[in-house]
Amino acid sequence: MLKHLISLNLLVVLALSVLTAFPASVEAKDSGHSDTQSVYVANDNPMGQVDQVLKKAKDENKLALIVLGAQWCHDSRGFAEKFETPKLREIIDKRFQTVFIDVGYYNDLRSITQRFGQAHYYATPTVLVVDPQSESLINGETLQIWAMADSVPLSKYTEYFSEFDPGNVSIPATLGAAYKAQISMFEQFQSQRLMDAYQQLVPGMLAEDQSGQVTDEFINQWKEVRGFRSQLQKDLQKLYQQARQRAPLPLALPTYDEFSWNNR
Numbered sequence: 001m002l003k004h005l006i007s008l009n010l011l012v013v014l015a016l017s018v019l020t021a022f023p024a025s026v027e028a029k030d031s032g033h034s035d036t037q038s039v040y041v042a043n044d045n046p047m048g049q050v051d052q053v054l055k056k057a058k059d060e061n062k063l064a065l066i067v068l069g070a071q072w073c074h075d076s077r078g079f080a081e082k083f084e085t086p087k088l089r090e091i092i093d094k095r096f097q098t099v100f101i102d103v104g105y106y107n108d109l110r111s112i113t114q115r116f117g118q119a120h121y122y123a124t125p126t127v128l129v130v131d132p133q134s135e136s137l138i139n140g141e142t143l144q145i146w147a148m149a150d151s152v153p154l155s156k157y158t159e160y161f162s163e164f165d166p167g168n169v170s171i172p173a174t175l176g177a178a179y180k181a182q183i184s185m186f187e188q189f190q191s192q193r194l195m196d197a198y199q200q201l202v203p204g205m206l207a208e209d210q211s212g213q214v215t216d217e218f219i220n221q222w223k224e225v226r227g228f229r230s231q232l233q234k235d236l237q238k239l240y241q242q243a244r245q246r247a248p249l250p251l252a253l254p255t256y257d258e259f260s261w262n263n264r
Helices: 008-019 024-030 046-059 074-082 086-095 110-115 140-151 154-162 177-211 216-244
Strands: 063-069 096-102 126-131
Touching: 046 063, 046 096, 046 110, 063 074, 063 110, 074 140, 086 096, 086 154, 126 140, 140 154, 140 216, 177 216
Parallel strands: 063 096
Antiparallel strands: 063 126
16 A cells, blocks of 8 residues: 655645745746756647557556646646656656656646546646556545645655555555545536636736736736635545545535636
8 A cells, every 4th residue: 555645844845835836927937947948848649648658658567657737837847857866767767657748828638637537637737647557546645745846855756756666556446436426526517617717827827928027917816726726636635535434425515716707
């Protein structure tokens, strides 16, 4: 059984990161990362990239590591840069076949995450560890760690990815049909809200790229979306835990405020 327990010091780091977070487009300019060649490269067939990495992983008896991110996102870039450190590179090359998929300006790539039981990508980067034999997602309970990837210490990267053993894969238990149906309906509805919210942000991101300026309105919208997707991911984890513990049905589903731009 994988023991992906987030230590207290990591939770403190993540909490501080949330409190000091800026909009993605601002972060990309101010993160201090070098302008190295991006591993997040646009591709006309991202699902083909997934098929290819799954085949390679299966052929080499490794796990597939699928990273959805973007060059404008400092956490995506920070994640990729840590992968170039020698110690982590050795761990990754031994255990994984890896692909970095460019989400662009919040392209709709739900078909990829849904292939592995996730309704959406809730952060950039979203880091999926997949068993290529069964196409089962095996790190679903710890995906939220990488939403703040740039703030996660390198030691946590090495600890986290060292725990995955291609020869001893633990597949998460399947939820009961009634639990799965209720959670799936809720998650699909909220993932569409998130997709619509992503699209609300895109004009502001493009305008900032062209002018180098970001408006207060955009910053406020970004904070709304970031807060929503972070809370949604936490709430989904709680729902899955309740389902695995066979809590009484129907589960109590969380509710969220309308986005400010929908109230105008």
